[in-house]
Amino acid sequence: MQSNVVACPNCGTRNRVPAVADGKPRCGHCRHWLPWIVDAGDQDYADVVEKAAVPVVVDLWATWCGPCRMVSPALEKLAAERAGQLKLVKVDVDKAPATSQRFSVQAVPTLLVVERGEMVARKSGAASVAALRSWLDQALTGHSTKEG
Numbered sequence: 001m002q003s004n005v006v007a008c009p010n011c012g013t014r015n016r017v018p019a020v021a022d023g024k025p026r027c028g029h030c031r032h033w034l035p036w037i038v039d040a041g042d043q044d045y046a047d048v049v050e051k052a053a054v055p056v057v058v059d060l061w062a063t064w065c066g067p068c069r070m071v072s073p074a075l076e077k078l079a080a081e082r083a084g085q086l087k088l089v090k091v092d093v094d095k096a097p098a099t100s101q102r103f104s105v106q107a108v109p110t111l112l113v114v115e116r117g118e119m120v121a122r123k124s125g126a127a128s129v130a131a132l133r134s135w136l137d138q139a140l141t142g143h144s145t146k147e148g
Contacts, residue, residue, distance in 0.1 A: 006034050009080050019048045024084050033084030037076060040089045042098040049089050050117040055140055056087045058112040060105050062094055067126035068109045074129040075111075078136065086136075113139040 003018045006025075010032035017025045019038040027034055040048040040058075049056050059075055061068035072090075079088040093100040093108055103112065106124070113121040113136065121139030 004038050006037060008032055008034060009083065019044065020051065022053065024054060026084075035076070035079040035083045036087040037079050038087070038089055040091050040099075041096040045091065045096070045099050049087075049114050052087050052114075054085055054087050055120075056089055056112075056114045057136065058114055059088065059090045060093050060100060060103065060108060060110040060112070061090060062092060062108045065108045071109050071111075071126040071132075074127070074132055077129050078132055081133075111135075115140070 003016045005014050006017045007014050008027035008030060011027060011030040013027055013029040015025065015028055015034055017034055017036055017038065019040065025034040025036050026032065036054070038048060049058055057075060057078070059068075059072070061072070075088055079086060091099055093105055103110065103119075103122075109124070109126060111123045111132075112119050120142070121135065123135055127135070
């Protein structure tokens with residue numbers, strides 16, 4: 001299991017954020033919630049995503065994909081806004097073919113919302129921060145369709 005280094009949005013301290021944890025990451029300096037942004041692949045997808053204590057946005061993306069590069073900062077902004085409430089997991093489909101196949105990914109980016117191990121929403125293509133925020137809110141309140 002790997003960890004990412006994230007700057008605290010409150011005090012700027014750099015913290016290691018584990019891919020898998022029982023709780024939610026907090027800043028070691030000021031105790032503020034940290035954006036939980038990690039990578040996963042075929043080997044660790046279940047541990048990183050399905051066992052998370054908070055809802056997870058899964059970004060199925062590819063390095064060669066222009067729209068993926070456009071949506072990534074929007075997703076990271078949402079993860080920062082919802083620090084302590086949400087986990088963002090990035091899955092490179094070229095490095096995780098079994099995960100890509102499991103979700104029948106036909107286009108990238110494909111975004112999933114997974115809550116307690118269950119996919120509750122799915123969206124293909126890039127979108128603005130506002131559109132993603134609305135889609136996420138609908139997914140987490142149970143008013144979403146699988147593709148939306």
